[in-house]
Amino acid sequence: MHGNIVFFLKNEGYGFILGANKIRYYFNIHNMNYSSPKENDEVSFTPQPAPSFKLSPTADNINLIKASSKHLHKFKNTPAYTKATAEEYVDFIKNTKVQCTKCGRYMIPYIIYPNDGLKRSICPFCGKTYKYFSPCFIATAIYKDPLANEVIAIRRFRDEFLSSFFIGRMLIKIYYRYSPNCAKQINKHKILHLILKPILNLIAYIYG
Structure with missing residues (x-):
């Protein structure tokens, strides 16, 4: 295809x-x-x-x-505005942009680069955080590669599932507050690696 x-x-x-x-x-x-x-x-x-x-x-x-x-500009110079054209345009927007969970508008997120590097993206209309880009400390500590298939799948779990509701977003914030220290403990203690890896493997299997 x-x-x-x-x-x-x-x-x-x-x-x-x-x-x-x-x-x-x-x-x-x-x-x-x-x-x-x-x-x-x-x-x-x-x-x-x-x-x-x-x-x-x-x-x-x-x-x-x-x-x-x-970027795609298929409808930039449409010669005639018809109902079919309008429906096709709406479909095009929904498939090429993302929807803000706060204001509901379809948009291309702004990327925020603080002094310590890539951090998050926000809605350009209302300013709500759309996606966090912080590294997956615990997953990377377990799989030893920030671009391992499992780590990428866990990022998808974070972005598509956890970030879609309030409690999930709170869990993300808690994760990034404590996970650097947790990752250090995982590297020191093999038992933590053995306990957490099957859980992450299940998430990676579903979202991979």
């Missing part, structure tokens, strides 16, 4: 492709057969079923067809 990359976070290791069938497909960097992917690259890929009914289907064996540094 052919499609376009509509969202990719290099530091997080995952993104989404909008297929020719207008379905969004999740992928991680290990599914790609070329380097330096960017938004609106035209690609071919092998669609795979979703691991759960609540998740997106996935894309595998991704190959570059045509590189692009531009």
Whole structure:
């Protein structure tokens, strides 16, 4: 199948492709057969079923067809405004932008870079945090690679599940407050590694 990359976070290791069938497909960097992917690259890929009914289907064996540094502007100069055009435009926006959970508007998040590097993205309309980009300290300590398939899957669990509701966002904040010290203890004590890895393996299996 052919499609376009509509969202990719290099530091997080995952993104989404909008297929020719207008379905969004999740992928991680290990599914790609070329380097330096960017938004609106035209690609071919092998669609795979979703691991759960609540998740997106996935894309595998991704190959570059045509590189692009531009965003999609399919409707920029539409000659005639019709009901069909309007419906197609709404569908296009929903598949190429993300929806703020506070104000409900579809947008391209602003990335915040504090002095210590990439941290989070926010809604440009209301300022609400859309996504955190802090490293997964505990997962990285267990799998020894910040771009391991399991670590990328756990980031997806954080971004698509936990960040979607209030208690989940509180858990994320608690995690990033205490996880650096927890990661140090995991490296020191093998028993913690043995206890936590099966739990993380289950999350990674569901969201990978």
